[in-house]
Amino acid sequence: MTLTSRELLGSDTNFAAVHGLLGSDTNFAAVRSTAPGGRAEGSANLGSDLKNSAQNVLSQFAATGVQTCFHGRHINPQILADLNGSNWRLKDYEARGGYQALRKILGQDGAQSGGDAGDVGLTPDQVIAEVKSGVLRGRGGAGFPTGLKWSFMPRQFPGQKYLVCNSDEAEPGTFKDRDILAYNPHCVIEGMAIAAYAMGISVGYNYIHGEIFAIYQRFEEALEEARAAGLIGNGILGSSFNFQLHAMHGFGAYICGEETAMLESMEGKKGMPRFKPPFPASFGLYGKPTTINNTETFAAVPWLIRNGGQAYLEVGKPNNGGTKIYSVSGDVEWPGNYEVPMGTPFAKLLELAGGVKNAKEGRTLKAVIPGGSSVPVLPAAIMMECTMDYDSISKAGSMLGSGAVIVMDDTRCMVESLKRLSYFYMHESCGQCTPCREGTGWLWRVVDRIHNGKGRQADLDLLNSVADNIQGRTICALGDAAAMPVNAMLKHFRHEFEAMIKQTPQAAAFKVAIQAAMQA
Numbered sequence: 001m002t003l004t005s006r007e008l009l010g011s012d013t014n015f016a017a018v019h020g021l022l023g024s025d026t027n028f029a030a031v032r033s034t035a036p037g038g039r040a041e042g043s044a045n046l047g048s049d050l051k052n053s054a055q056n057v058l059s060q061f062a063a064t065g066v067q068t069c070f071h072g073r074h075i076n077p078q079i080l081a082d083l084n085g086s087n088w089r090l091k092d093y094e095a096r097g098g099y100q101a102l103r104k105i106l107g108q109d110g111a112q113s114g115g116d117a118g119d120v121g122l123t124p125d126q127v128i129a130e131v132k133s134g135v136l137r138g139r140g141g142a143g144f145p146t147g148l149k150w151s152f153m154p155r156q157f158p159g160q161k162y163l164v165c166n167s168d169e170a171e172p173g174t175f176k177d178r179d180i181l182a183y184n185p186h187c188v189i190e191g192m193a194i195a196a197y198a199m200g201i202s203v204g205y206n207y208i209h210g211e212i213f214a215i216y217q218r219f220e221e222a223l224e225e226a227r228a229a230g231l232i233g234n235g236i237l238g239s240s241f242n243f244q245l246h247a248m249h250g251f252g253a254y255i256c257g258e259e260t261a262m263l264e265s266m267e268g269k270k271g272m273p274r275f276k277p278p279f280p281a282s283f284g285l286y287g288k289p290t291t292i293n294n295t296e297t298f299a300a301v302p303w304l305i306r307n308g309g310q311a312y313l314e315v316g317k318p319n320n321g322g323t324k325i326y327s328v329s330g331d332v333e334w335p336g337n338y339e340v341p342m343g344t345p346f347a348k349l350l351e352l353a354g355g356v357k358n359a360k361e362g363r364t365l366k367a368v369i370p371g372g373s374s375v376p377v378l379p380a381a382i383m384m385e386c387t388m389d390y391d392s393i394s395k396a397g398s399m400l401g402s403g404a405v406i407v408m409d410d411t412r413c414m415v416e417s418l419k420r421l422s423y424f425y426m427h428e429s430c431g432q433c434t435p436c437r438e439g440t441g442w443l444w445r446v447v448d449r450i451h452n453g454k455g456r457q458a459d460l461d462l463l464n465s466v467a468d469n470i471q472g473r474t475i476c477a478l479g480d481a482a483a484m485p486v487n488a489m490l491k492h493f494r495h496e497f498e499a500m501i502k503q504t505p506q507a508a509a510f511k512v513a514i515q516a517a518m519q520a
């Protein structure tokens with residue numbers, strides 16, 4: 001095996017995987033220095049000094065000059081607005097209008113009750129209708145309409161129902177949820193409380209990625225503040241609404257981000273995806289009806305409820321309401337999180353991130369992976385015509401996914417990139433289904449031999465064939481995530497693979513450049 005885990009994942013899971021994907025990279029190094037926690041750090045410190053260490057990591061993060069989200073280069077931000085790293089506490093959140101949406105639905109904001117709401121501000125049905133009209137689409141990857149998902153919850157179910165926040169965030173390139181949890185945790189708590197009210201749920205959990213323990217501790221602190229202020233717990237704000245919310249942390253497996261693997265992990269079992277149906281809305285945590293949403297999805301809810309669904313929709317574009325946080329990394333001048341309205345041109349997002357790194361030295365944009373490593377790569381020319389929303393990116397042949405925008409310049413070798421990607425999926429497959437367990441390893445071995453100069457022309461069709469035999473034939477979407485990038489790389493950059501197989505000077509030059517960068 002030529003890759004060490006550090007080469008693949010660096011010292012931090014998300015940036016790290018980008019680092020691994022692109023090879024050695026100075027931008028990555030700059031951002032990584034600001035990233036809280038990490039695989040090496042987290043595991044090394046799992047001892048009595050963990051809490052101090054976690055606090056240190058967070059304060060170093062806030063103190064450093066390079067910031068992932070306090071840079072002011074957002075457009076109409078709703079979640080990351082006015083954050084500075086230290087104003088995450090309840091009093092700061094309330095000063096920014098926090099918990100007004102919860103007060104509004106509970107009829108505690110001093111406003112007249114609306115419609116048939118009786119003595120409350122908004123009925124559960126009205127809350128769901130607002131979320132539907134705002135066309136908030138799930139930010140975890142698939143873009144499923146949140147209001148519709150909430151309407152699947154059988155509210156009259158007589159037993160316990162659960163709400164789960166997916167803060168597992170391990171999709172390579174994605175680093176937005178950790179910033180939301182670290183710097184605006186009450187936004188997620190308020191969003192979850194509103195969701196719980198809308199679906200008649202009294203218990204919720206936030207499942208936080210295991211390698212960002214400092215973020216978990218931060219969220220626990222925010223929960224304590226919210227409990228003490230009567231914003232979660234029994235009889236919230238003097239109403240009859242009860243909602244107990246707890247944080248729990250995983251252990252860093254990528255597959256635990258898949259919602260049913262997460263439920264298994266929460267139940268204390270191996271994090272392996274379940275067969276579906278039944279879906280979590282009918283058989284979820286401990287076999288009870290459960291709704292799962294991403295951290296950013298919940299964080300979007302307070303603004304939407306405070307301002308109304310229509311206003312939320314108008315911020316974005318039809319069928320794509322609100323803003324979206326994009327984690328921009330790779331070959332840009334200023335990697336970081338950028339919150340912009342849905343439908344913002346990609347060219348504008350790239351400009352916000354400072355453009356292609358070293359453009360003055362002649363570097364140009366070659367390709368972009370627009371939604372995390374699981375989605376198909378798009379060449380620069382296509383990407384520059386896209387707007388950043390679910391529909392535009394899908395029309396262009398890829399997916400918005402988690403919103404992790406991985407920018408690749410003209411020096412990047414696509415064979416090398418695909419090799420690293422394939423290694424990641426092989427490593428993270430849970431092994432339950434044969435096409436994924438065997439196919440991901442097969443993909444990696446074939447790309448690896450092409451990269452090592454031992455490829456055959458027939459390998460390209462073989463790669464397509466293995467990918468096609470994985471896609472759509474597995475229990476969960478990890479199989480698709482491993483297959484789709486392969487087909488896209490071959491569709492758009494087949495010539496690079498052919499060059500590597502034929503060992504042309506161009507391929508040799510790529511290899512030399514990558515090796516030199518890795519040694520630097």
Ligand SMILES: Cc1cc2nc3c(=O)[nH]c(=O)nc-3n(C[C@H](O)[C@H](O)[C@H](O)COP(=O)(O)O)c2cc1C
Nearest residue numbers: 138139140166168169170257258259293294297477
């Ligand atoms: C392999 C795999 C990993 C995933 N990882 C995450 C993750 O880290 N965070 C997340 O919110 N969703 C992740 N998802 C998607 C979840 O299964 C689920 O669709 C999502 O949490 C639903 O939230 P949303 O409707 O708000 O998007 C993953 C899916 C797969 C197949």
Ligand code: SF4
Nearest residue numbers: 430432433436474476
């Ligand atoms: S697709 Fe892969 S990760 Fe998903 S259940 Fe099957 S083997 Fe496990």
